Amino acid sequence: MQQQPVNNIKELLTKVAEGNEKAFRQVFDMYHHQLGEFIMRLAESERITQEIVQDVFLKIWINRSTLAEIDCFKAYLFVVAKNHAFNCLKQIAREKMRQNEWVDSVVRAASIQQDDEENNVLISMNKIDEAVSLLPPQQQKVYLLSRMEGMRQQAIASELNISLETVKKHMVLALRFLKNHLRANIGLFLFIFSQHFK
Numbered sequence: 001m002q003q004q005p006v007n008n009i010k011e012l013l014t015k016v017a018e019g020n021e022k023a024f025r026q027v028f029d030m031y032h033h034q035l036g037e038f039i040m041r042l043a044e045s046e047r048i049t050q051e052i053v054q055d056v057f058l059k060i061w062i063n064r065s066t067l068a069e070i071d072c073f074k075a076y077l078f079v080v081a082k083n084h085a086f087n088c089l090k091q092i093a094r095e096k097m098r099q100n101e102w103v104d105s106v107v108r109a110a111s112i113q114q115d116d117e118e119n120n121v122l123i124s125m126n127k128i129d130e131a132v133s134l135l136p137p138q139q140q141k142v143y144l145l146s147r148m149e150g151m152r153q154q155a156i157a158s159e160l161n162i163s164l165e166t167v168k169k170h171m172v173l174a175l176r177f178l179k180n181h182l183r184a185n186i187g188l189f190l191f192i193f194s195q196h197f198k
Contacts, residue, residue: 027060035077039052048092052081128182131178138160
């Protein structure tokens, strides 16, 4: 013989309070849609709404022993749901704020590091320019035509009306002077300088 579903909410809650899972299922079926619509208006997220509805009914089941004393179950259910929803939304907002703060700090750190690297490059290029200005005039011309203008040594020889051997000698002397000068004055920039002279 099949049992008739219990329609009286007070009876249902008494049965749920006694641990009756079928009665709890009936209560769930009666209220979960209404509760879902209510939570959706607060959470504006299907996933969060489903989680909150499940959590609320889990709380109801865990605290089922007190259900028989409740006069207006629907009001009780919606108050529990509202409080739980607000707590969840606050927690989500805090987590989002922490994530945003973390992203901001990473971006700031990357920006500072990039600024430092750019400053180091600028400083090292200035130091190289200063060292180049200390070269004897002919070595300076050879160096600048080779490194800055990208001219080949044969073209430099023609441009300056000197032999190819003289161009090579000036280049060797200029590079030796620049490396020694920078090593003595700005050891920090040797890596960048060594990349520059490869």
